Amino acid sequence: MKFVLSTIAAGLASSVISAHAQDAAPFKATLLGQVVLPTGLKIAGTEFGGISGLDFDAASGLFYAISDDRSERAPARLYTLKLAIDGKGVHGVDIVSSAELRNAEGAAFAKKDIDPESIRFDSAANRIFWSSEGDAAGRPAIYEAKPDGSHVRSFAIPEAYLPNADKTRGVRGNLSFESLDISPDGKTLWAGTENALAQDGDKATLEAGSPSRVIGFDIASGTVAAEHVYDNGPIFTKATQDPYYNDNGLSEFLLFGPDELLTIERAFALGIGSEINFYLASFSGATDVKGVASIKDVTAKPMSKRKVLKIGEGDFGLDIDNIESVTWGPEVDGQRTLVIASDNNFNPEQFTQFVVLKLDAATN
Numbered sequence: 001m002k003f004v005l006s007t008i009a010a011g012l013a014s015s016v017i018s019a020h021a022q023d024a025a026p027f028k029a030t031l032l033g034q035v036v037l038p039t040g041l042k043i044a045g046t047e048f049g050g051i052s053g054l055d056f057d058a059a060s061g062l063f064y065a066i067s068d069d070r071s072e073r074a075p076a077r078l079y080t081l082k083l084a085i086d087g088k089g090v091h092g093v094d095i096v097s098s099a100e101l102r103n104a105e106g107a108a109f110a111k112k113d114i115d116p117e118s119i120r121f122d123s124a125a126n127r128i129f130w131s132s133e134g135d136a137a138g139r140p141a142i143y144e145a146k147p148d149g150s151h152v153r154s155f156a157i158p159e160a161y162l163p164n165a166d167k168t169r170g171v172r173g174n175l176s177f178e179s180l181d182i183s184p185d186g187k188t189l190w191a192g193t194e195n196a197l198a199q200d201g202d203k204a205t206l207e208a209g210s211p212s213r214v215i216g217f218d219i220a221s222g223t224v225a226a227e228h229v230y231d232n233g234p235i236f237t238k239a240t241q242d243p244y245y246n247d248n249g250l251s252e253f254l255l256f257g258p259d260e261l262l263t264i265e266r267a268f269a270l271g272i273g274s275e276i277n278f279y280l281a282s283f284s285g286a287t288d289v290k291g292v293a294s295i296k297d298v299t300a301k302p303m304s305k306r307k308v309l310k311i312g313e314g315d316f317g318l319d320i321d322n323i324e325s326v327t328w329g330p331e332v333d334g335q336r337t338l339v340i341a342s343d344n345n346f347n348p349e350q351f352t353q354f355v356v357l358k359l360d361a362a363t364n
Contacts, residue, residue: 025308026280027359031316032337033090035083037352039344043095046074049344049352053119053130053180053252054325056339062096063327064147066119066130068343075108076101076116078128078149083354087333090356099149101130106151112136117324118180118252120189127152129189133176138163140176142191142217155189155222158215160197160293169199178324179214179253181261188225189217190261194249195232199294204248209233211295211302212250214261227290229302230281232265241271252326259283263305264340266323276323276340278309321353335360 041048053066063081070076079098084091100108101116115133122129132141139162144152163170171177171193179192195203195210204210209232216225232250239246251266260282267275287300311320321342329337335358342353 025362027308027336028362029309029338029357029359031318032085032087032332032356032358034318034353034355035090035093036354037093039346039348039351041352043098046077046098047346048079048095049346051079051341051352052117052178052324052343054327054339054341055119055121055128056327056329057121057123058330059123061330063339064119064121064128065325065341066101066116068116068133069346070115071109071111071113073346076114078116078119078130083329083339083356085330085332085337085356090354093354099147101143101145101149102151104151104154110136114141115174115176117176117178118191120180120182121147122182122186124186129180129182131177131180131191133174133178134163134171138171138173140171142177142180142189153222155217158224158291160199161193161213161215163198167198170197172196172198172203175203175249178249178251179263181253181255182219183216184255184258187219189219190253190255191215191217192230192250192253192263194251197294200296204232204235206235206238206246210249213289213295214253214303224290226288227292228283228286229289229295229300230263231302231305233277235269236267236275236277237269237272239270239272243270245270246272251324253281254326254328256280261303262308262326264323264326268322273313274320274322275313276311276320277307278311279305279307281305316355316357318355320355321350323353323355329356332358 050067052068065079080096082094119130142155175195178194192214193212212230215227218225235248246269248267253261253263256262265277281303286303324343325341329339338357344350
């Protein structure tokens with residue numbers, strides 16, 4: 001089913017991070033366009049939304065998307081999509097198919113026993129990897145599945161990530177495995193927490209950031225290969241509207257070559273809106289904290305990072321929403337594209353947004 005409900009034409013705006021912020025960006029981002037779908041849209045009777053992960057398969061031209069519906073509106077599910085993208089813009093989205101995510105017993109996940117967040121497609125092996133922020137007990141998970149959603153295996157998550165009874169250890173609710181990607185050599189699956197583990201530090205505040213962990217799993221064996229610290233920045237501004245909620249966290253990343261991640265820190269302040277910051281974060285020189293129960297009292301060098309792009313309210317002419325997905329898209333005019341998507345939280349005041357940026361090499 002194809003939709004062209006709201007678009008922005010190509011060429012409206014471009015942006016490159018200013019030189020005073022940090023090092024010069026390796027690219028200039030130009031808006032190709034966007035497609036916006038309203039909350040409440042139903043496909044074959046099931047509400048579409050909650051898009052928290054997105055990945056592109058160049059061979060088929062399909063995007064794999066995952067919904068963070070906790071099996072509350074319908075069974076937890078993934079979608080295949082097609083976005084009509086060319087040098088003139090983004091012309092629509094086609095929701096090609098949907099498939100239920102299945103547990104180890106082959107059944108649909110029970111209500112609130114899963115919280116899907118990120119998805120990556122491994123074209124070489126024709127399989128997907130996907131993450132869950134927590135089951136009914138708050139335990140995170142990472143799965144391998146077939147493209148039809150059927151279960152293949154789950155990865156053994158280290159104890160440090162598993163919440164204990166008094167919540168002094170493990171991932172915090174809704175701040176767990178938001179990020180996934182596969183290393184360029186296909187050997188490692190990297191996953192990132194949105195904010196610090198309970199024993200590692202505090203959540204992000206206006207005054208300070210939060211030390212997330214980025215953990216790498218050897219795909220062949222399922223064992224942990226490495227762990228690193230990624231420092232989120234502080235929240236960008238105060239909220240101005242009751243109940244004065246604001247946050248910042250690592251919402252997704254992509255491998256940018258073998259040793260760097262292109263990370264998204266998604267910040268929000270009620271009454272102000274969203275600010276989406278993109279960084280290049282390097283593994284080089286970062287301390288491997290594999291197996292460390294708590295980093296609070298450990299001297300560990302985090303991944304170095306530099307800001308390369310910011311999208312705030314009105315930048316590129318966009319009303320930017322809750323960006324939780326990022327993937328490389330098809331090449332356009334010989335240049336890479338970056339596709340980002342928003343999770344509408346099934347909230348009628350929000351929307352599902354697919355934004356496509358063309359990345360041209362920076363000339364200064």
